[in-house]
Amino acid sequence: MISAPKLREDLELLTGMDDRPLVYDPVTGAYHRVTRAAQLVLTQLDGTRSREELIALLSDGGGRRDEVEDFLTRLEESGLLVGAERQDKDASGKRIRTSMFMPRIVLTRSLPVLLEPLARVLRRWNARALVAVAGLGALAGFSLGAFTVFTSPPSFERIGGAAFVVAALLQLVAVLVHESAHALVAQVLKVPVRGLGVALLFYFLPLAYVDRTDAYRLRGRGGRIVLALAGLMSDGWLTGVSAVVALTADGFVQHTAAFLLVFQLIGMVINLNPLLPSDGYSAIETATGLVDPRGRAFTLLGALIVPKPLPNYLANLALKARLAYLAYGLVCAAYVGVLALSMISTLPMLVQAVMAAAGR
Known part of the structure; x- marks a missing residue:
């Protein structure tokens, strides 16, 4: 145990989501939530007092000695104190990160640079109006898509044919647009995403994702809700386009659009799943607190x-x-x-x- 606990000087103490105190570790790229009482404790960790002196001071001679001791131990185990073991390399800089169920591979970290010109233009517009247009357009798109599929379902005899394959490839492009929409909103809100990549659920099912960890810095709920739903809103617009094509075209183009609609509506159901860490789940968690x-x-x-x-x-x-x-x-x-x-x-x-x- 460290005899004179001192908080690392490179840590950033800030107030983030829902005005909660946060400690940002630039080495690991992780955010640590702390209580307001713990925030006051952190200000005392300047290395001038011994561990026992700190415990005596912060417990105020009461029954909180074990709590203070436990808090100091957790700070040390997290590598937030000077002298504690920590990673020598920024963990957020790794291209491949593994976990028990979902290894992740970062494909690019250039999205902030690519999206900033468009984000700069969007910042000049009225944010509420933009969200209203995007949201209403998405609802209209999903509604038209559902109507089209249930009134004019695709020809299932063509599964595995050229139209089905092209629709599947277009859906991959739509997934990329979905994730880029999250990244664009984050860029507009000035909390750029850290990277775009692919996650392998259970080491098998590929899922695209953007790392928007820095959304913790957004204090208001409104911005975080829009950030969570940005992908769905872009999906709604694309679904509306597919529905119009399916209703107005014929032949190969119509068959492709019909299959694409099915993929898009399945994607909507998955993204609204309240049982998984989906976009819908994130939005509900953020909106309700x-x-x-x-x-x-x-x-x-x-x-x-x-x-x-x-x-x-x-x-x-x-x-x-x-x-x-x-x-x-x-x-x-x-x-x-x-x-x-x-x-x-x-x-x-x-x-x-x-x-x-x-x-x-």
Whole structure:
């Protein structure tokens, strides 16, 4: 243990999301959330007092000695104190990062440079008007896309054909546009993304992503909500374009647009999934200020179904917060129900498509 704890001078103490105190570590690129009480403790870590002197001062002779001791230990383990072990290389600079379920590969870090000219122009416009136009256009696009698919579904006999393949390739381009939309909003808000890359869910399923960790610096919720939904809004506009093409074209172009619509609507459902760390989940978490809404909601609902003691952080929840978590749990249940009914209703078409593909 460090005898005279001193906070590293290269750390940045700032106030970020929802006015929460944050400590930014430029070595690892990580943000550490701290309480306001802990923020005051950090100001005392100048290396002039021994560990025992600090504990005595901050615990004020009361029963908080163990809390202060634990806080100092966690600071040391996180590498935030002078003399503590830390990474010699900026972790955010690595091209490949591994995790238990989702290794990530950074493809480019040049998006901020590429997007800044457009971001500079957009900053001159009224932000509320831009968001309103983008949001309403996305809703109209998704609505028109759903109407087109359900009234004029694609010919499933053509699965695996040229139109299907071209639509799949165009969907990959749409995914790139989706992630670039997140990056553009971040650039407009002056919290540039760190990179664009590919993540392999369970080391198998490729997913595009942009690293928008620095969104922690955005204090207001409005900007973070728009940042979370930017990809969906761009998807809505592209879906609207595909729907217009599918309704007005014919032949190969019409078949391609119809398949592309199916891909885009499936993408919408995935991005609104409240059970995964999706764009929709991020937006709800940001808008409500709830902490781990998925986990807490399921714990509360489970306790209602099978009565059991709740952990302290849930047992002492205010009634308003408890109802909010329960409402989120019901939204998740409704999402699963609607998704299940949709899959059941489309099952005959899927069987038809498989049989058609097998008979080719």
